[in-house]
Amino acid sequence: MAYPAAPLDERKARVLRAIVSHYVSSGEPVGSKTIAAEYDLGVSSATVRNDMSALEEAGYIYQPHTSAGRIPTDAGYRFFVNEFASDAKLPPSETRRIRSFFTEPRWELEDALRQTASLLSRFTDHAAVVFAPALERSVVRHIELVSLGGDRVMLVVVADTGRVENHIMVVPDALDPVQLERTAEMLNRVVVGTPLDSAAKRILDDVERFPLELRPTAERAARLLEEQLAHRESERMYLEGTSNIVDEEKFADLETVRGVIGALEHRRVLLELLADAISIDRVEVRIGSEIPVHEMQHCSVITAPYRAEGGPIGSLGIVGPTRMDYRRTMAAVWEVADSLGRMLARPS
Amino acid sequence: MAYPAAPLDERKARVLRAIVSHYVSSGEPVGSKTIAAEYDLGVSSATVRNDMSALEEAGYIYQPHTSAGRIPTDAGYRFFVNEFASDAKLPPSETRRIRSFFTEPRWELEDALRQTASLLSRFTDHAAVVFAPALERSVVRHIELVSLGGDRVMLVVVADTGRVENHIMVVPDALDPVQLERTAEMLNRVVVGTPLDSAAKRILDDVERFPLELRPTAERAARLLEEQLAHRESERMYLEGTSNIVDEEKFADLETVRGVIGALEHRRVLLELLADAISIDRVEVRIGSEIPVHEMQHCSVITAPYRAEGGPIGSLGIVGPTRMDYRRTMAAVWEVADSLGRMLARPS
DNA sequence: ATTAGCACTCCTGGATAACGAGTGCTAACG
């Protein structure tokens, strides 16, 4: 990711690293004396001051006011993440904690995903989102039509990823149970084994082979599937740990907090934030102004895809203040994504 | 609901009503002069002062400090709700707004419920919860067993309320598709038409009639259903509008806000708050200390059941600060519950 | 290039004072 091209000699880079580390844990603007005293750079505070001046010039840090210490800018965090965080690993004990969470048996996909979000949230102290396996990456396993009485029929689609989608549809003329069953049977013959995102097309292509009286129902089902994929807002997602956003220290004013929580409630915003995560095979970090959501200028978003055998099938991530422990959080997001993928691939 | 037995003569009651009204909209402690000037009680501020003194004595209002106006206590709000709010109605235009929301076609139960929560939240400016139709009140319409490959089988249960429950189960010895289908068929014969909460028992009672090789699967399914109902945390609920809790004015300190949002994230808490709503055929209000959750002492909860033809099947409600517009909010909760029930009973 | 020294800036926190909203009490009134 782009940051000011100004090359940093090694010491300046170390100073920047020290500033970010210290600010993240203390929350106070950090001064040259602190850096010189607590991080052994082998130079005096005056030298650090010169470096800091250069770092400010280059746009990595800034002073909230004349007589205060320095705070990293978004570019400063970005440099830190790019240069110092890619190798981050969790301590073994914590890795074990996450792994063991996924060995507990959990039979419902929805619960598993929600609990994953909850784990990630508690583990990182940030708000966490987990997306259900994407419909496009799912293969139809079974279709069922269930009469709910009257002219209402429920269309149930089971996918190999464990997702179950259901829609109520109204059939013009009440079909009798036998016809319903035959329709379902024929639908299954057409779509089982095909990816969900081409299922609708398959049905419509083959609908002519259906007996005339079954066609409207089949077509209706196809159209429902199409719609479902089109406006993807029905994409299932699990958001947990919103209360972490209300952490006294990191977001100063209520206005900001409210904006962030409000934004998180809009599924579309989350959808966009996590949209590409699935196709990028690593932990992705977006910092402050890199996020295209006005209310979230003080947030960072960390995402990762999770993968079953066949490749990435979904994504998850966290949302927190730009002032966060990137190394730890990135490692945690990666670890959880990895473990979730493993679990879905072969549930114990 | 209990409040101090001290009888209030009519004028005192009107003073109390004025205090509550004014405080709810202004957020400032209200003084005797304001009451005398803005609510025509036909008496002077000195008289109001005397009444207020009595009201404080009786526990309906209190002074945050000596030289301030009065604020209603929980008991004060309670009196207000009991005496002045039961007849509350929404203005026709707003009723229409709610009704029209429910005439839009929406075929997925989950989406419908979530959007209902969202509507209620936006309409009242509070956090809103909608519970899915209770499993105990649902009747089994269809059971399906779908092989997910390997030894994983998905159990899908469709209920008449539109709910679809699904669990992945592991069957000891891989059954072939024909056997799976036969099992499903037999299960259907046993449980279709029975309430969900007795379905498991029915299966276990009848399991002896199943061919030996199908029994383990049938039993496993029964046990899954049982578990599902036992720890009801899997009860589906939709929470929207949490960001309303972060409203600058009403909850003073961040600590409180965080506590409330944190509590709302615990599904169990919400479950308990809305548990009895379903069996009480009216709008129920719980105010501050009446709520058995420590973090929510500054909240009020307003709930109502929603009913299909056969009686109440679910509940919904809002959570807000004790300082809220009870009349409007109670009316809104009622109206939304009513409309939701109608929609579920006969979807357009 | 690094560092010690120093003047300068400006935020923070405590103290003080003026202000004003609201009360409780008393005495007068119908």
Place this chain on the structure above:
DNA sequence: CGTTAGCACTCGTTATCCAGGAGTGCTAAT
């Protein structure tokens, strides 16, 4: 006896001032 006008009193709020101190930038020496 309930109601009311008048008034002294309380106490939180806000503004102002001041001292303290953290941190900087600059300069000159090493």
